[in-house]
Amino acid sequence: MNHDNRYPFGFLDEYAKREVRRAMLKAVAIPGYQVPYSSREMPMGRGFGTGGLQITLSLIGPDETLKVIDQGADDSVNAVNLRHFIEMTCPGIDTTTKTEEASLIQSRHRIPEKPLREDQILVLQVPYPDPLVVVEPSEDKRKIMHGEADYSRLWVKLYEDVVKFKEITISHRYPTRIAGHYVIDPSPIPRYDVPRLHQSRALILFGAGREKKIYAVPPYTSAEPLTFEDVPFRVEDFRDEHGLRRACARCGSTESFLDEFLNEGGQKVYQCSDSDFCEECLALAVPREETDHA
Amino acid sequence: MGYVAIKGGGRAISGAAGVLEFLRTRQGESGQPLDVHTIHHQLSLLESRVLSEGGLYHPELAALAIKQSLGDTLEASFALRAYRSTRPRLVETPLLDTRDMRLIRRISASFKDIPGGQMLGPTTDYALRLLRFELIEEDRSAFQAFARSWLQEAPPADLPDSFPKVLDSLRQEGLLPPALPPRPLSQGGRGEQPFDITREPLIFPVPRSAALATMARAETGSLLAIAYSNMSGYGDVHPTVGELRVGYVPILLAHPVTGELVEAGEALITECEVIAMYEAGDDGAKPAFSVGYGACFGHNEVKAISMAVLDRALQKGVKHGASNPSEDPEFVLLHVDGIDSMGFASHYKMPHYVTFQSDMDRLRTTQKKLGERETS
Numbered sequence: 001m002n003h004d005n006r007y008p009f010g011f012l013d014e015y016a017k018r019e020v021r022r023a024m025l026k027a028v029a030i031p032g033y034q035v036p037y038s039s040r041e042m043p044m045g046r047g048f049g050t051g052g053l054q055i056t057l058s059l060i061g062p063d064e065t066l067k068v069i070d071q072g073a074d075d076s077v078n079a080v081n082l083r084h085f086i087e088m089t090c091p092g093i094d095t096t097t098k099t100e101e102a103s104l105i106q107s108r109h110r111i112p113e114k115p116l117r118e119d120q121i122l123v124l125q126v127p128y129p130d131p132l133v134v135v136e137p138s139e140d141k142r143k144i145m146h147g148e149a150d151y152s153r154l155w156v157k158l159y160e161d162v163v164k165f166k167e168i169t170i171s172h173r174y175p176t177r178i179a180g181h182y183v184i185d186p187s188p189i190p191r192y193d194v195p196r197l198h199q200s201r202a203l204i205l206f207g208a209g210r211e212k213k214i215y216a217v218p219p220y221t222s223a224e225p226l227t228f229e230d231v232p233f234r235v236e237d238f239r240d241e242h243g244l245r246r247a248c249a250r251c252g253s254t255e256s257f258l259d260e261f262l263n264e265g266g267q268k269v270y271q272c273s274d275s276d277f278c279e280e281c282l283a284l285a286v287p288r289e290e291t292d293h294a
Numbered sequence: 295m296g297y298v299a300i301k302g303g304g305r306a307i308s309g310a311a312g313v314l315e316f317l318r319t320r321q322g323e324s325g326q327p328l329d330v331h332t333i334h335h336q337l338s339l340l341e342s343r344v345l346s347e348g349g350l351y352h353p354e355l356a357a358l359a360i361k362q363s364l365g366d367t368l369e370a371s372f373a374l375r376a377y378r379s380t381r382p383r384l385v386e387t388p389l390l391d392t393r394d395m396r397l398i399r400r401i402s403a404s405f406k407d408i409p410g411g412q413m414l415g416p417t418t419d420y421a422l423r424l425l426r427f428e429l430i431e432e433d434r435s436a437f438q439a440f441a442r443s444w445l446q447e448a449p450p451a452d453l454p455d456s457f458p459k460v461l462d463s464l465r466q467e468g469l470l471p472p473a474l475p476p477r478p479l480s481q482g483g484r485g486e487q488p489f490d491i492t493r494e495p496l497i498f499p500v501p502r503s504a505a506l507a508t509m510a511r512a513e514t515g516s517l518l519a520i521a522y523s524n525m526s527g528y529g530d531v532h533p534t535v536g537e538l539r540v541g542y543v544p545i546l547l548a549h550p551v552t553g554e555l556v557e558a559g560e561a562l563i564t565e566c567e568v569i570a571m572y573e574a575g576d577d578g579a580k581p582a583f584s585v586g587y588g589a590c591f592g593h594n595e596v597k598a599i600s601m602a603v604l605d606r607a608l609q610k611g612v613k614h615g616a617s618n619p620s621e622d623p624e625f626v627l628l629h630v631d632g633i634d635s636m637g638f639a640s641h642y643k644m645p646h647y648v649t650f651q652s653d654m655d656r657l658r659t660t661q662k663k664l665g666e667r668e669t670s
Contacts, residue, residue, distance in 0.1 A: 013382040019493075036495035040379035041372070046634045047641025071648050078644055080303035109648040127641070138624055140498040166663040171652035190652040210634050212495040236655040259647050260654070273648055 010057040011089040016040050020058035020214070024205060027216035032178030034129050034146070039212040049082055049108055051207030052125035055214065056106045059121065062092035067102035072110040072257070072273035082106065097276050109172070111193040113256050113277040116202035118219060124187040126208040129215065131175035131185040151175075151183050154226065162231055174233075177224045178217055186223075192235040192257045197223035238270070248272045251281035318364055333357040342562070342592025343367055347632050348374030349492070349511035351561045351591050368513070368636045375511075375633050383493070388555065390543055392565050392589070393456045397541035402460045404536050404569055410457040415540065416593075460537040461567050461585065471575065471582045498624050505608050505627055509601040510590045513632025520630065521600035524607050524620040531606045533568035533586060533599075540564045540593050565589040566598035570606045584609070 010017060023037035042050040049070075060066065066086060070079035074097040083095055096102050099114040106123040116122060132142040135153040145151070154175055161168045172188040176197060186197055187206055197204060197217050204217040217223055227233040238246045238258050245254045249269045256277055258270040272278035319325070334341055334357045344356045348371040356374055363369035399415025402408045464470045489504035491511075496504060509517060524531055542560040549556050568586040575582055586606030588598040604626055611621030619625045629635065 007380050012379055015382050016379065036497055038491075038493050038495050040492075041375040041633055042379065043373070043376035044637075045372075045640045046637025048637065048644065050637070071645050075303050076645060077303040077306055081307055084304070084307075109646075127638070138498075139628075140624065143497075165660040166667065167656065167660045169656050169660065171656040172649040188646075188649045190648055192652075210638055236652055237659065257648070258651070260651055261647075273651075 007089055009090060010060060011042070011085075012040060012054065012057055016054075017058040020054050023214045024055065024058070024216065027205065027214050028203070028218045030182075031218050031221050032182030032184045032215060034182075034184075034213040034215045036212055037214055039209045042209065044081065044085070046210035047127055048078060049106070049125040050209030051211075051214070052106045052108070052123045052209075053082060053086075053207075054209060055123045055205050055207040056086065056104060057090070059123075060086070060090055060093060060104060062090070065094040065096050065101055065103045067096050067099065067105045067276075068107075069105070069110060069112070069274075069276075070108040072112075072259075072277075073275040075275060078108065097279075099276055109188050109190075110257070110273060111189055111196045113272075113274040115196075116200065118201045120202040122200075122202050122204045124189070124204065124206050126185065126187040126206045126213075127210070128173070129185055129206065129208040129211050129213040131173070131183050133185075146182060149181050151177075151226070154183065158226060158228070162228070168227075168231065171236075175226045177222075177226060179221050182215075183226065184215055184217075186217075190236055190257060191225070191233070194223070194225050194233075195235070199223075246270045248278060248281070251278045251285060253278070253281045314364075318362075328361050330354060330357040330361055333360050339593060340365070340367065342564075342594050343514055343597075344370045344374060345562075345592040346590040346594050346597060347371035347511055347513055348378070349591075350374050350378045368632050371513075372633050372636070378492075385547060387545055387547055389488075390546065392539070392543055392563070393459060395457070395539060395541035395543045395563075395565075396560065397453070397457060397539055398593075399540040400457060400537065401539075402535065402537050404464075404534050405460065408460050408537070409463065410454070417595075457539075459567075461569075464536070464569070464583070468580065469583055470569070470585060471579070496627060499612065500623060500627070502605070502609065502612075505623060506587065506589075506601075506605060508627045509588070509604060509630060512597075512601070512630035513635070514594060514597045514600075516630040516632060516635065517600040517604065518596055520620050520626055521603040521607075524603055524618070528618040529607050529620045531568070531570045531586065531603050531610075533570050533603050533606065535599065536567040536569045536585070538564070538566045538595060538598065540595070562592055563589055564592065564594050564598040566595070566602040568599070568602040568606060 019037060023035045026035045027033065039051065039054060042053050044050060056066070066083070067074065068079045068083040068086070070076045070082075073079060087093065087095060099105070099112040099116070102120060104121050104123065105112065106125070108125045111122065130139070130142055132145055132151070132154060135157055136142050136145065158168050158170075161170070172190050173185045174191050174194050175183050176186050176194055177183045184206070186194060199220050199222065200217060201219055203219050206215045208214070225233045236257065240246050246258060247254045248256060248258060248271050250271050253272060256272040256274055259273045260268060260270055263269045272281070334353055337360065340360060341353060341356050344360055344367055345351060345353065347367065348356060348359070352374065355377060356370070359370035359373040363373060397413060397415070399417060400410070400413040402412065461470060465473060489501050489507060491504055491507040496508065523529065541562070543563050544557045545559050545561055546555040547558045548554070566588040570584045570586055572581045572583045584606060586602040586604070586609070588601030588605060590597055590601065604620060607620045608623050608626060611623065616622035
C-alpha cells in the first residue's frame with residue numbers, strides 16, 4: 001500500500017476546512033474580532049505556523065500560486081518546510097518567491113516590502129492573538145474587555161512605559177485598533193510593518209493555531225496603532241550615528257526593513273530582511289555594475 | 295555571511311532528517327529493526343500513553359509513531375494527533391457504560407471488600423524496582439518457557455461479564471450525591487451532548503465534559519504535576535480511590551440499517567473514581583462526599599488518578615472560586631496539552647531575527663533617552 005496517499009488534498013479533512021472558512025468569513029465580517037475555531041493538529045509544532053497553515057490549506061485550490069516566507073525570507077528553514085508540506089499535500093499548486101506573482105502569501109513576522117494588491121491574500125502566523133494578554137491573563141475576562149472596547153489597562157501600560165522609559169517599550173506585535181473598535185495583536189511583525197495594515201488593498205488573515213483564533217483586517221479597513229497625541233508612533237530606526245538611513249549591504253536599498261548581524265570579521269552588517277525584495281534590487285543593480293566594469 | 299546561513303534551507307532540512315534516520319538505523323546489519331507488533335506487545339504501557347495523549351485509538355499507528363519518533367512520547371503522540379486531523383468525523387457512539395468493561399484490573403482503596411472483589415491484574419505497584427539483569431540477554435525461548443508455565447498454572451477464568459461500580463453502593467447509602475441519569479446522545483438538545491474538544495474551541499467557562507475531554511488527552515506529566523500540587527498542599531481534595539479499573543470497554547454503534555446497537559470493537563481504557571471531602575448538598579440536601587472522575591485510553595493509572603483529582607479540584611474551583619492553580623479551569627485546561635506546549639517550547643528554536651531587531655531598537659532608544667535624561 002502506498003502510505004503517502006493516506007493524506008487528502010490540503011491535508012485537513014473537508015469538514016475541518018469548511019469550518020476554518022466559516023471562521024474566516026466571520027472574521028472578515030467583524031474586523032479585528034478574534035473568532036474561536038477548533039484548530040486541528042498539524043504535523044508541525046504549535047508555534048511553527050499551524051494557525052496560518054490551516055488558513056492557507058483551507059483557502060488553497062489547484063490554481064493558486066503560493067509564497068511562503070519566514071522572517072522575510074523564502075529560503076529560511078521553516079519557510080522551506082512549510083512550502084514543501086503544502087506542495088506535498090496540495091498537488092497542482094504553483095509556488096513562487098516573487099511577491100507580485102503570488103495569489104496567496106503565508107508569512108511569519110513580516111509583511112512583504114512590495115505593496116500588495118486586491119487579488120492577493122496575506123496570511124500571517126500568530127503566536128499570541130490577544131494584545132490584552134500583557135495586562136490580563138484570563139481569557140474569560142479579556143473577552144469581556146474586547147466586547148466593551150475597554151482597553152484602558154492597555155493604555156495604562158503604554159503610559160507607564162513612557163513614564164518609566166520615556167518610550168513605549170512594545171517593539172513588535174504592536175497593539176493596533178481595527179475599524180475603530182477591536183484592538184488586535186498584528187502578529188509579531190515589526191512596528192515597521194504596522195502602517196501597511198492600514199487601508200491595505202489585500203485581505204489580511206491572522207491564524208493562531210495553538211490559541212485557536214482567526215481574525216482579519218479586511219481590505220480598505222483602518223488600522224491604527226495605539227499612541228498618545230504627544231508620543232507619536234514610531235517605526236524602527238535604521239539611521240546611523242550621523243543620522244543617515246542605513247543601506248542594505250547586499251543590494252544597497254535604503255527603503256527596507258534591515259536585519260542586523262555580525263560578519264566574520266566581527267563588524268556589524270545590515271541586510272534586507274525581505275529576501276525577494278533584496279534579490280530584485282540586486283537584479284536591477286547588476287547590469288549597472290557590469291557596465292561599470294566594461 | 296549571515297545571508298548565506300539562511301540560504302539552502304531545503305538542503306539543511308533533508309540533511310537533518312537524514313542524520314536522524316541514521317541515528318535510528320546506525321546499528322547496521324547486526325540490528326533487528328523494531329517490529330511495530332513488538333512495540334505493541336512489549337512496550338504496551340508506552341503505547342498506552344501515546345494512544346491516550348494522541349487522542350486516537352489506533353494501537354498499530356501508535357506503535358508505528360513510537361518507532362519513528364525514537365521513543366519520544368511527545369513526538370509519537372504528536373504524529374498520531376496530526377494524522378487524526380486528516381480523518382473526517384463520521385459517526386458518534388452512544389454513551390458507553392463502563393460497567394460492561396472486560397476487566398484486566400480493578401481495585402478500591404476505600405473498601406477492603408468490594409462487590410465483585412479486588413483484582414490486582416498486571417501492575418508494577420508492588421514490584422521491587424530492582425534491575426533484572428537477566429533481561430539483557432533474553433531470547434525467544436525464555437518467552438516461550440515463561441508463557442508455557444504461566445498458562446499451565448493459571449486457573450480457569452470464571453469472570454462475570456460485568457462488575458458493579460463501587461460508587462453505586464455508596465450512592466445507595468446516601469453517602470454520595472445521586473448520579474446524573476445517563477442521557478443518550480439522540481435525546482435532548484445541544485446542551486445535553488458532551489462537549490467535543492476536537493470540534494469546538496474552549497471558551498471559558500466550559501462545561502465539565504470539556505474539562506474531562508481535555509484532560510483525557512492531556513500529557514501525563516503535566517497532569518501529574520498540577521494534580522500533585524493539589525495533593526501536596528496547594529489544594530485540599532484529599533482523595534480516596536473509590537475504584538480504579540483497567541479493561542476493554544465495548545464500543546457500540548447503531549447499525550446503519552436496523553438502528554440496533556452492535557459491538558464494533560473494544561478499546562482499552564483506564565478509569566478512576568476518587569471520593570473526596572464531603573460538602574454541603576445543594577438546596578438543603580444532606581452533606582455528601584464529592585466525586586472526581588478520570589478516564590483515558592490505554593493503561594495509564596497515574597494519569598487517570600491525576601485527572602480524577604483535578605476533576606474534583608476544578609469542580610470546586612468553579613463552584614466556590616479558585617483558591618489555587620489546580621482549581622482554575624483556564625490555568626489547568628490551557629496548560630496540560632502536551633502537543634500544544636511542546637510545539638510552543640520548540641518554536642523558540644526558530645529564528646526571531648525580525649522581532650529581536652525590533653527589541654534592540656526599543657532598548658537602544660530607551661537607553662539613549664534615559665542616558666540623555668541623566669546627563670541633562
